[in-house]
Amino acid sequence: GQQLNQSPQSMFIQEGEDVSMNCTSSSIFNTWLWYKQDPGEGPVLLIALYKAGELTSNGRLTAQFGITRKDSFLNISASIPSDVGIYFCAGMNYGGSQGNLIFGKGTKLSVKP
Amino acid sequence: NAGVTQTPKFRILKIGQSMTLQCTQDMNHNYMYWYRQDPGMGLKLIYYSVGAGITDKGEVPNGYNVSRSTTEDFPLRLELAAPSQTSVYFCASNFRTGALYGYTFGSGTRLTVV
Numbered sequence: 584g585q586q587l588n589q590s591p592q593s594m595f596i597q598e599g600e601d602v603s604m605n606c607t608s609s610s611i612f613n614t615w616l617w618y619k620q621d622p623g624e625g626p627v628l629l630i631a632l633y634k635a636g637e638l639t640s641n642g643r644l645t646a647q648f649g650i651t652r653k654d655s656f657l658n659i660s661a662s663i664p665s666d667v668g669i670y671f672c673a674g675m676n677y678g679g680s681q682g683n684l685i686f687g688k689g690t691k692l693s694v695k696p
Numbered sequence: 697n698a699g700v701t702q703t704p705k706f707r708i709l710k711i712g713q714s715m716t717l718q719c720t721q722d723m724n725h726n727y728m729y730w731y732r733q734d735p736g737m738g739l740k741l742i743y744y745s746v747g748a749g750i751t752d753k754g755e756v757p758n759g760y761n762v763s764r765s766t767t768e769d770f771p772l773r774l775e776l777a778a779p780s781q782t783s784v785y786f787c788a789s790n791f792r793t794g795a796l797y798g799y800t801f802g803s804g805t806r807l808t809v810v
Contacts, residue, residue: 625801
């Protein structure tokens with residue numbers, strides 16, 4: 584099946600620093616999604632990308648859909664303590680009757696005030 | 697809007713017991729999913745449904761059953777609980793509008809099988 588490699592596994596950064604994480608796939612996706620999960624909660628959608636090359640921002644977050652359709656990255660600028668959590672990338676190929684997501688294993692972000 | 701509601705939030709089962717994890721959404725979404733999340737791992741799809749009366753297996757369906765009698769409800773059934781089913785279970789629903797897709801997740805059910 585399709586595999587997603589997400590890196591890094593974890594990051595420890597100082598408040599105010601920028602953060603970058605990425606996902607690569609063994610095959611192409613039509614959609615890339617980035618989620619954040621707080622402890623004890625379900626994942627919450629941050630950014631959705633629907634076209635190769637697309638660059639989309641949501642506040643301090645910026646994500647890009649790679650040209651090859653096999654990768655995506657997420658940047659967080661000027662991190663703050665509430666950015667702490669686990670960030671997941673997810674890829675999807677819509678069409679047919681499925682449309683289910685393939686998830687990366689997550690990047691755990693810790694921010695020191 | 698309540699979104700996706702899962703119950704219970706926590707449960708401890710003994711090996712061989714059965715239980716049903718409940719999931720309800722009030723967004724009139726046709727697509728619903730059950731995922732499990734093991735420590736340090738991403739979410740893996742157990743079962744999904746594209747509408748009332750239609751269900752299909754995901755990546756890890758063994759040991760589980762589902763039904764979808766209404767658009768709103770998508771319960772997940774464990775018939776003979778095993779320690780390997782200790783996990784956090786997430787239900788999600790999905791809208792599909794043209795080329796746009798968005799998943800909404802419930803807050804999870806943490807299940808321990810002892």
